[in-house]
Amino acid sequence: MNGFAKNSEYCFFNTLLQLPGIIINDVHVEESRIIIMAQTKEKYGTCPLCGKRSHRIHSVYCRTLQDLPVCAREVFIKLQIKKFVCTNPRCKKKVFSQRLPSGIRRYSRRTGRAEEQLTQLSLEVSGRKGSWISKLIC
Numbered sequence: 007m008n009g010f011a012k013n014s015e016y017c018f019f020n021t022l023l024q025l026p027g028i029i030i031n032d033v034h035v036e037e038s039r040i041i042i043m044a045q046t047k048e049k050y051g052t053c054p055l056c057g058k059r060s061h062r063i064h065s066v067y068c069r070t071l072q073d074l075p076v077c078a079r080e081v082f083i084k085l086q087i088k089k090f091v092c093t094n095p096r097c098k099k100k101v102f103s104q105r106l107p108s109g110i111r112r113y114s115r116r117t118g119r120a121e122e123q124l125t126q127l128s129l130e131v132s133g134r135k136g137s138w139i140s141k142l143i144c
């Protein structure tokens with residue numbers, strides 16, 4: 007199967023991903039990888055400094071997260087993440103990134119389960135063998 011997934015298939019990928027708080031916008035299935043274009047569900051952000059909610063979007067950036075492979079295809083989630091403007095005039099934080107859905111750690115380039123699998127693999131197998139095996143399955 008090559009090309010873009012149909013709307014009915016998004017439901018399948020949503021069920022497969024099990025990442026609450028994410029909306030799938032598009033899925034592109036290639037011969038060796040699956041690319042999932044997604045965004046977070048939250049329409050507002052909560053300032054980490056003053057706690058005030060903001061709907062005022064400053065910018066949007068895209069982070070690529072590697073997930074566990076499916077049917078021998080690498081899976082990448084291209085997640086749009088919003089930055090909000092803190093509207094509290096007394097707050098020192100002017101711009102902040104929205105909280106990420108559970109299962110995705112801050113600054114991470116992998117989903118939590120992909121990181122967990124890589125960590126387990128590293129603990130079980132050390133050195134070159136671990137690196138070699140991780141290239142096969144991650």
Ligand SMILES: [Zn+2]
Pocket residue numbers: 053054055056057058092093094097098099
């Ligand atoms: Zn604030």
